Amino acid sequence: MSMTGKQAILSVLALVPAGYVVSYGQLADLAGLPGRARLAGTVLRRADTSALPWHRVVASSGHISLPADSREAREQKERLLTEGVVFRGNKVDMKQHQWRPDLGALLVLLDQ
DNA sequence: ATAATGACTATTT
DNA sequence: CAAATAGCCATTA
Numbered sequence: 001m002s003m004t005g006k007q008a009i010l011s012v013l014a015l016v017p018a019g020y021v022v023s024y025g026q027l028a029d030l031a032g033l034p035g036r037a038r039l040a041g042t043v044l045r046r047a048d049t050s051a052l053p054w055h056r057v058v059a060s061s062g063h064i065s066l067p068a069d070s071r072e073a074r075e076q077k078e079r080l081l082t083e084g085v086v087f088r089g090n091k092v093d094m095k096q097h098q099w100r101p102d103l104g105a106l107l108v109l110l111d112q
Numbered sequence: 113a114t115a116a117t118g119a120c121t122a123t124t125t
Numbered sequence: 126c127a128a129a130t131a132g133c134c135a136t137t138a
Contacts, residue, residue, distance in 0.1 A: 073119095
């Protein structure tokens with residue numbers, strides 16, 4: 001029985017460390033679903049992410065993709081700031097904080 | 113089966 | 126740098 005895209009995405013999300021972020025497209029890529037950024041967004045919107053670091057996912061530009069000025073968007077920024085993530089204006093400094101996992105190690109972690 | 117929708121993105125204005 | 130544009134593709138209607 002094979003893993004669903006949703007499961008793969010949530011599995012990778014669980015591994016994103018504090019102080020780092022991933023983009024939706026990157027999350028899909030790492031989950032073995034290239035070109036499916038929108039699926040990553042859909043999964044995050046629908047799934048129960050209460051036990052996961054959902055706030056570590058932002059647009060590739062560094063922008064927070066939740067509705068501007070929504071309660072969720074504010075909470076995301078607050079959580080990131082608490083973890084030491086630096087913003088330049090309203091965007092995460094991706095240069096500094098985008099997660100770049102060792103792909104080999106990631107494969108081992110997921111293949112179980 | 114078809115069409116609209118969206119926590120997307122790279123490119124072009 | 127902001128805004129529009131054109132691809133994108135699973136999910137929903």
